[in-house]
Structure formats: structure tokens, C-alpha cells
Amino acid sequence: MGSTNVYSDEEINVLITGFGPFKKEYPLNPSWEIASRLPAILPPLRAKQPSTQKPPLIPRVNLHVHPDPIRVSYKTVRALIPKLWAPTFDSSSSTSTSSTSTAALAAEPTTSEAPFSEQDAAATTTTTTTANEEEPTPKKYDFAIHIGMAGPQPRWAIERLAHRDGYALRDVDGEFLRDKENQLKDDDWVWKGCPAELRTDLDLDVILEKWRGYAPPGLVVAGTPQNGGGGDEKEDEKEGGKEGGKGGKEGEGGKGGGGGAKWYGNDIKGGNKGEKLVISEDPGRYLCDFIYYSSLAELYKRKAERKVVFLHVPCEVGKDGEYVRIGQELMLGLVRGVAEWLVDEKKRKGDLR
Template identity: 40%
Template sequence: MGSVEESPEEFTVLVTGFAPFKSEYPVNPSWEIASRLPEYLPRKDSSSSTLPRVRIVVYPEPVRVNYQTVRKLIPTLWGPNDPKINPPPGDTDAGRSFVPPAKIDLLLHIGMAGPRLHYALERVGRRDGYNLRDVDDQLLGDTAADRADPNWVWYGVPAALESDLDLDDVLQRWRAHSTDRDGVNHDLRISVDAGRYLCDFIYTSSLAHLWKQGARRRVAFLHVPAAATPERVAVGQGLVVELVRSLVETEWAARQQAGTDNKTDAKESAAAHVPADGADTVTGKWYRD
């Protein structure tokens, strides 16, 4: 896949999925789901007519479950026109030749979360604690000394970062859309523990990249169940379509409200959010140490 033709009237959502990394899970459903997403978000009903046309751009290969691959990839996704950034570190010709959209309104990372059956939006990304080896048997290698080094890629980044998207609002919309879709009450949640592995790492990498730029952290991460049968992938694909719809609706509403209020940042304080029913919370904190 080469460059993506864009329209200023389109709302663009970039999506990534991961490659397999465990012998007991030879297929990673995050990529199976991502690779089957439609190019454009289907119109659902008259209420969606207030939204712009939504284009879904999928990074054209599964992301290798490798710390350094992710660390090199994220800047290329968010800054395709920056001459200081090297081409994407793709494993295939499709990945190496991919040119991300010049304008990314939202980025959705998808990853697998073991044998659990629920789908979880992650609220928090964490900078430290990556002590598990990646698929190439490599550790991340960041040390306490790095945090004092101005050349460290995450220098100055807080220990925990949260998306600027109103995930509580997203969850409410997602549940409603998903039930409307097939009449099933799927187990959809918000989590505050992304796992300190590559899923957490790619989410934090995107959050940190935008934080360092002083940009709105318009990124989400979704954990999906490990089951990769055709039936489960089809269910996941449908749920992700409705998640994209919900993310866009929430962000679009925030933009409209920001325009009405003449503000540049429509995000409310995290402390002011009232968690949706079923969201995972920690008493007195929105993240765990």
C-alpha cells in the first residue's frame, strides 16, 4: 500500500494490529480483526449523518511484537512528513512502503489479551515496568538512568499518561451501538491496567509521542479476546466497527463543543469524569502505581 489519498472533509482513523507472539495462540485476532475493517465507516442511521465521512486506514501488516520495532514505528505513523523521521521499519514491502495519512484524527491500536472473553478499552499507558521479553527474546532495556538523559526518547514523559478521548462517553456509545447491531449485550469495559507488555508499550508510545509534541492525545487502545476462530473474528470485526463509530462520535461532539465554547481543548479533567457502569476503577486514583 502506498500513499493514501485524502479529502479535507474526511475524518481519518488509523488502525494497527499485532502479529502472533505465543505458541498457544498462532493467530493474533487483533490483526485478523484490523485487516478486515472496511475502508469507510458504514452509515448506520440518520443520526450519523451529522458526522463527516470516516475513512479507516489500516497499517498494512501486523506489528511485530518487538519493543524496538514499535519504538521506531510510532513516530513514522504520527509524523510521515517529518524529514527527521526514517521510513517505517516494516517487515514486508507493504509495511516499508506505507505512507500514513498526513492528517490522523484518531489512532486505534488493537491487541490480544489472553483467554479472557471481554473487550477492554485501556485508559492508561505506563512508561516503566516493561520486564517481559519480546518475541525476539529481547528486553526493552530502559533504565532509571535513562529518565535523567535528555536524549532518551521518553525524557520528561510522566510515569502514566491517559488518552485525551472521553473514554467513558465512548464506552456508553459503544455499548448502545453494539447492542443495536445484533441484540447481544457484549461484555465491553474500560481497563486501567494494559499489562506492561507490547500492548501497553505501543499505547504509551503513541501517548508519549503526542504528549511531547503538546498535541491532543487522540489515541485509543483496545484489548480483544484471544479466540481467533472465523466466528469470533467476525464478532470482533463488528464490534470494532462500532467502536470506531463511537470514538468518532465522541471526538466529533467534543470538537463541536470546543467550537461552541471557543476552547482549544475540549477534554474535561479526568477527575471530573463519571465512569460508565462496568468501568474498572481504583479508589482514589485513576491509575495504579
């Protein structure tokens, strides 16, 4: 067994969101299909190969999935994001009931040596009404992951930055953002004083290496030092839809099972040829970019560390939902990678208890 976890009296809480449908072509959004199927607590790792470096011990990680898919609407996102972050900064709102996180409270701390099985995974999602009523759970988030969809190729990207301006396309309600007008006329403009570009404070270069280490076999390019098999470098490198290009529209949704739906936006541009898990520098100036900037800006205004990342997933759910299943495993690996980075940062800064 592993040594005593130095964080045994702490927990890590992560906020996770996914988007709802986008027009008739995308009645299912893979971001929500992935988010809504996540367990309430980060499961223990599967048994690793003897040659794999032992990951650091981390505390229990509670996954707080926002209970509803977020409407692909500027107004919806702008109204929601401050509410999601408010309890983190308001001590009077630091507890509330949550079906997803209550199960986490009853679970054992995550260790790097415990075996993992389907039975374990099922146990992490079990909740009861009685438990929810008896044990309110903290809603202070240590970091957040927003999920949205990118192009049809099976690539997954974590976004480094987001943009304040350039949202020139209509949302699902047919509305424009019109922030340029607000920026010029309104002294109370919500993003007044915020820079045109905001970057996450998470070290994505380090987190990418950790993330790749937990990727399913076949998603890491052969020859890279991370765990995983050689990637298939064939058809996955096609760039974007017909209407792609920088700043192009990013369709927020995914058609169940794939099959010829019109693609509205950009493909993932980051990474080298053949890489399936990459860092991107352009989230597309549509609702994915908008929600990411909204979160970063909310933390920026509060002078807090911007521990947020956006994950882009393929727009299709894949044959028999294969991309959703892969996406779930990748999300858990990403959560673990960020949690490990947080632990490493605490050690580096000498903030251990």
C-alpha cells in the first residue's frame, strides 16, 4: 500500500460544464454526453505497468458537473458564469446540496496504487437522497474544466487562452453578442478593464504530459515518452470544415453516431501531425471561446488565480459512441493531471500541512 496521503484532510473540487444542442444538425452535444456520464469522484488508477513512473498521491477529487447542458447562447453563458464562481468567493455560500459531490464525500481518498474495475466505477456514481439531505458539500472550486466541441477529426485539445473580442456570429437564439457597442457606451460593461486576451494560470505544458500519460492506448503518437501506444496518423489530420478558418464559427454540438451533419467551424490547429492530444492557441471566437473567456475574466476581476482550462472534443460521438467513451476516459485523465499539478505546486511552494 502507498504511504499516508499528506492531503488526507483535504479535497479537490472541480467544476465541469458541457454545452447543449446546436441547431438541428447537432441534436446531441458530445461535450454534454461526456460530462453527464462522469463519476462523482475521480476513480483510482488502473494497475500500471511496472516500468511506468509512480504518479504522486493526490487527495480525493470531487467532480461537480453542472446539472444541465449549457445553452449555446451568449446571454445564458454571461449570466451563468458569475453564479458558478460566486460560492468560491462567498463564504456564506460555501455549502449546498449536490447529488454528484455527496457520493464523493463517502468515497475513499484516491491513491495511485489501487486497482480499478467497472465495479469501482459504478460505485463512484452511486448516490442516495438521504445522503444528499444529510451532508451538504462544499462548492468552492479549485479549478474548472469547460468542455465543448471542435472539428470532426478525432483530436482532443486543451486551450491555452481565450478572447474578449471578435464574436461576430449569431448564437442558437439568433442573437449577436454586440459587445463592441457595450464596450464603447457602457461604463458598467461586464468586462471593463479586462485584457483582450486571457490565459489560464494552469501550466498546460506540464499538464499535457501528464494527460498523455493517462490516455487510452492509441492516442499518443509513437516515439513520445508518455504512456500509451503508437497513434494512427492517417485520416485524422484533415483541417476543418468548409467554413473554417481563424475566427470561424464553432458549432456547439454533436450528432449522435455521426453521419454527414454540416460542420460550422474550426478544427483544432494545435500540435504536430499525428498528435491526438494537443494544446491549442485558438478556441474559435464562438461559444467555446466565450465561456472560457467568461470564466477567466471572472477570476481576473476577482484577482484570483485563473485555474481554468477548456477541453475541445470531436463534434461527432463516433461509431457506437466511441468518442464519448474515449472522451470520458480522457476527461478523467485530464482531471487527474490538473490535480497532480496542483499537488506539485503546493509542494513547490511549501504549502503542505
